[in-house]
Amino acid sequence: MAITGRIWRVSGPVVIADDMRGSQVYEVVDVGEQRLTGEIIALEGDKAVIQVYEDTVGLRVGEPVVGTGEILMVELGPGMVGNIYDGVQRSLITMMDDIGDFLTRGARTHALDREKKWHFTPTVKAGDVVEEGDIIGTVPETGLIEHKVMVPIGLQGTIRNISEGDFTVEETIAILDHKGKESPLKLMQRWPARKPRIYKQRFFPEDLLVTGTRIIDYLFPLALGGKAAIPGGFGTGKTVNLQQMARWSQTHLNIYVGCGERGNEMADVLYSFKKLRDPATDRLLQEKEIFIANTSNMPVVAREISIYLGITMAEYFRDMGYDVLLVADSTSRWAEAMREIGARLEETPGEEGFPTYLGSRLASFYERSGRVTCMGRPERMGSATVIGSVSPPGADFSEPVTQSTLRIIDALYSLDVALANRRHFPTISWLQSYSMYADSVDKWWNRISKDYTDVRNRTLIILQNEADLEEIVRLVGPEALPEDDKLLLLVARMIREDFLMQSAYHPVDTYSPPERSHKMLSTIIRFYDVAKEMAESGMLVSEIAQSKLIPRISRMKDIPHDQIDDYVNSLRTDMDKGLIAEEGGI
């Protein structure tokens, strides 16, 4: 019997109901006559403290609050890929058909379509003994994702009936018999939203997650299963960077969580993913993407849960043996949602009003990333990589959300307002960013080129030297520097403008595969070596700067992927001929 209580108090998104004895913490309840979705977050005597996932305007004391007996669950099964969900996993596409263009309250939809039939092909047969996590069959969900149907965690036994056919997510595809107790298996399973999914063993990430963004892949590489953050003031490029990663990353599946951000931005992502194609497979990007959109004008409490929804989905696909990337924009809005709920509960606040558990919540979110061996058979590895943006007030990184995040993550892409002002994109600071994965993915890179480590190190040193020289230039001017410093500044500038700068909107340059990135950077470094020799033999840097090779180097970005090899080869050949001198005439 469902527990029915009454509204006792309403304050913002927090409702207190009485007569709720027998409910459980995190139970989902229907609040008020409009049946708004809420979740119990505390119990005191017969009173339940409820956070409501929809606007509470108009609620009255005495309206009913009905328990569902269930905690908040995520529906997992075919039909998620390509879908768009709000924070509580209502399909926004279905809502558009059901209630129109505006999100009126109390609407309900299933996360997974109940009518659609999926073609299921078993990979086990009747009589097979299976355990939790075992793959028992597959469903072609999209052209890019083969959905692996797994025995839900907590179940095991002997397969009784199983057969190939077309099923809805709720129809029984197999019967599992455990010591006489029969459980029907379905394409859909459910998992508590706030609870991490289990795995066998965890490994340190060591394979490059190819993002196609040069400064990331080459200088501050991210690894499959890693955790990273992008802090930056407004307009520095957090969203564009995350969108770029969600577009081009060479993963199996990406999850884009828009948490408390802009509606127009979400529209832009949704439209572009319907048109753009994955470079490796040439399939539409939306075939490998799940969207979660809880924009800043949607209810704050749903922002809080949307992050857990996203990471639970990521873990579920990880458990199939896939490499999954989750990007969350912005974790600061998530933290603010916690702050707002905390204030309504009259909790004692920590720094800047954030709840004292801010750090542990952030940590437990990022900790759900990882490269693991999955539960069940066949043996397989999967990974979930997590990248969160951070929006520090006033671009001041000393604030609590940035600081708590820095303690957790292993790669930092620190965005620089000064670079944004001069439109150097991406604005990832080469002086402040870092990646702890650099050493472990070194092996991966060395399969592309043995020079990688050397080129990377030299580049970082050149950029650091440039920064040091910059202070001197401001005092004495660039002309007063010795020749070798002038050359260094010239090359550093080439690295910045011709390699690090990468427009997300350039038709070719938007995605730079690792081989291409390596060709580009090693060409610049090679130019440095040749130019150094020239300088040593007496040529002035002002003459070197006139070299026709320089504009050719800066055009590398425009060269289509299939022509870049030839282009760079001829550039190198000319460079080795020492053309700097001959063609360098003023």
Added chain:
Amino acid sequence: MDSVQLFTRQTKAISIAHRSLLIIESIPGIRYNEIVDVQLGTGETRTGQVIEVGKKTTVVQVFGGVSEVDLQNSRVQYKGETLKLPVSPDILGRIFDGSGTPIDGGPPIVAEDYLDINGVPANPASRMPPAEFIETGISAIDGLNVLVRGQKLPIFSGSGLPHNKIAAQILRQAALRGKAEDFAIVFAAIGVSYDDAAYFISNLEETGALSRAIGFINTASSPVIERLSTPRLALTAAEYLAWEQDMHVLVILTDITNYCDALRELAAMRGEIPSRRGYPGYMYTDLASMYERAGRIAGREGSVTILPILTMPDDDITHPIADLTGYITEGQIVLSRGLERKRIYPPIDVFLSLSRMMKEGIGEGNTREDHNNVFMQSYAVYAEGNYLREISTVIGSEALSDRDKVYLSAADRFERTFISQAEHERRSVEETLGIAWNIFSMLHKEDLKLIQEEYIKKYLPEPS
């Protein structure tokens, strides 16, 4: 919500009146956030809102404060409704106060409908990305920080800077290229001086646009609480015109700083724990609930474009009002005191300014094929020149190389010919791009790294 009240819901059981709050014994049926009338013993009536409702007590915030409220004679009348705006096509050409009452001497609005001033969030999946270029005729905007339909693009200003002039110029000049369509202007004056409000209205009158405009006026002397409702009334009117009447609506909200200060004042009266500089922790969400009402909806003709204006206290762009706005809007037009001192109008700081919706609105079919390249190259040139200007203040410009000197004068020319223009000058986007190309002609062709060669051939004038 019940439309008919069968019994009056009023009470005299006020137990505490403190700051702007009344604590009242609850009566059945009170709705969270509903509006109340507070009738004072003096006969005066004030508006209030239920900000917390419990079984035993209800908390009401009184707009205008609790002075003269006495616990014996004052009465609270619950209205059962949130604040609503009566709408009909007749609202065009009308002027209202911050409670939605006409103040232009005209007749009351015969309502077709009553709309909740808080609006309803658009389904993100129903939105259409803004992409239509609005030509404002101002080079610093059209060339480098393009405004598109459905965008929210604020002006970050400082006291004494000509933000009103610029906003009025945009209102006067803004048009879609080659199209005359149904458009409307909604203007919300929030706590501004009477003169500022009058400036906009007379501007609209002069251009004959007043019949296509709606004003909501809350001047500095109007009730503070209505600073919160004024922009919401304006946005509700805008949404009505856009989504129900298929119009393209440009909304001016000025001054958001007054709005935020009112928000802070009321939060403090409730005894809330403040966040940065005393502003409430939910200010981001609160501002977003307004700014996010801009946009386009797939399958609907109209659009809502919002131009909020704010004055940055102390010219500080990291101040929470500017900062949180920048975190929500799709870019910002930032005015610079430095340029103003150089007598450059409009004094738009193009480095701090940004339009995030630009890429969809420019290029072939929208503006011109070379627009994106010109945009990027302009920034590169101006940034370089600006940097050299900085170091030359220490080392003197003689110490620069010849190449560097060219950049230095390019930056000057950029400010004097590109950014600067007359208040009544309307430049086409071709003229704007042409000015940029003239500046590029000062440089070596090889330095135009960010422009495709075919455009250089096509558009670069011979060096003068």
